[in-house]
Amino acid sequence: MxxxxxxxxxxxxxxxxxxxxxxxxxxxxxxxxxxxxxxxxxxxxxxxxxxxxxxxxxxxxVLDARVPAVVLAGILFAFRVPFIVVILVAALTAAGLRLLGWMA
The missing domain is CATH 1.10.287 (Helix Hairpins)
Structure with missing residues (x-):
């Protein structure tokens, strides 16, 4: 299954x-x-x-740029940051890591 x-x-x-x-x-x-x-x-x-x-x-x-983005989103949620900010920061984190070639 x-x-x-x-x-x-x-x-x-x-x-x-x-x-x-x-x-x-x-x-x-x-x-x-x-x-x-x-x-x-x-x-x-x-x-x-x-x-x-x-x-x-x-x-x-698979461990790629999504992992740190999700971890960062979890931390931001723990601090009760607004949802839209969490999404934007997580997306920018993943995009930045991929742009730098880390965890692509």
Missing amino acids: TVWQIVLLASVAVLALKVAGYLVPPSLMERPTPARVANLTTVGLLAALVVTQTFERSGGL
């Missing part, structure tokens, strides 16, 4: 979980455990997608 098949399968599972949230009684979803599982599954899938897009190419591990 490829990484993309796993991501798609997990996405279908999250969609099913979200739909089930509308079908179950509200009292069940107000409990802390089911609500936390639903929220953390979505966050986990998004994290897996980011990691897959950053570190994988043709089924192998």
